Amino acid sequence: MIYLDNSASTQIREEVLNVISHELKYSFANPSSPYKPARKSRISIDKSRKIFAEILNCSENEIIFTSGGTESDNAAIKGPVQSLKYFGNHIITTAAEHHAVLHTCLALEKQGFEITYLPTDKYGIVSKESIFNAIKENTVLVSVIYGNNELGSLNPIREIGETLTKLKKTESKVPLFHTDAIQAAPFLNLDVQKLGVDLMSISAHKFNGPKGVGVLYIKNGTPFESQMTGGGQERQKRSGTENIAYISGAATAMKLADEEKPELSKKLNQLRKLIINYINKNFPDTIINGHTENCLPNIINLTFQNIRADDLISALDLEDICISNGSACTTNSLEPSHVLQSIGLNANLALNTVRISLGRYNTEEEITEFLKILKMILKRSSKLNYETSVEI
């Protein structure tokens, strides 16, 4: 099997599996209970929190564990805006966000919030200027994805954050700033001070950790109404008995990913270039979507001229090769992806578009094999199209 859908999810690391099974076995006591085994569970969570706090360059009490990226995005948006609803009800986001952000904004719109969905350029990138032009008296939150999950293009998070941070020195009403760093986490700098963000979402299964566990950074002092009420865990911000094993697994995966960030980015960039060069040489009418320099090292989004994405995915699946037609969350939909629409790709071309996403276990041999099979499928498909058109 050649797995090229690492933006949808990654294979868990052996080291992470070992930590999870150890914690499941030995840290079974409820961390809120008043005896020694419970303190062991508490220590495991504290250690994990410390790892994230070091990598994000923040205080440990600014790290909240959640059930994954979707919950982190929901809480990052709903938490502050519901708390600030008497001060303002306007949210700014972009048209190319993940559904975890977009659908959260749509739900808030139904509750009376006003949302600005900023258009992006042809790479899926929003301009800093358009954000600042959209800020109004009643704007309480800006939410912009760090690295786009379909295109890989990077938004100017640091530039937006720096300007908002400067504004805070002179103005009293400056909107909070959230970034969905879920795809960016294994590759980019997550220093929240440098990025100037108030909230950041992370999901462990994007960097060889377990599914169903995420992190939300909430800067101290950020107004926040908890979305999960109950026993008051996670400093009253996210109730529910902590998933100790998965939290420890997430922290281990993050630590390992952080240590190998430059090395992994370099390797995946090389593999990415191998694919792009091959496509340019052999199938020059293929459209490469997304920015080719200002991008994540692992995502390649391609529009082929003569084959539907679904047909190509099925043909590759028969050869045990996994790629996707955009974000996994929209895979079962016949609608062209909203991200592709946001970059101006017409519906016909959008349906010919696939995403290849690389991960730490991919090798050059796998890519060579993938390209060989891809070429065979594309040649077969264009021959078929030609013969069909001749007959007509």
Ligand SMILES: Cc1ncc(COP(=O)(O)O)c(C=O)c1O
């Ligand atoms: C950019 C982005 N945001 C949010 C999510 C949702 O994360 P999770 O699958 O952990 O709920 C994903 C997952 O694909 C994503 O890529």
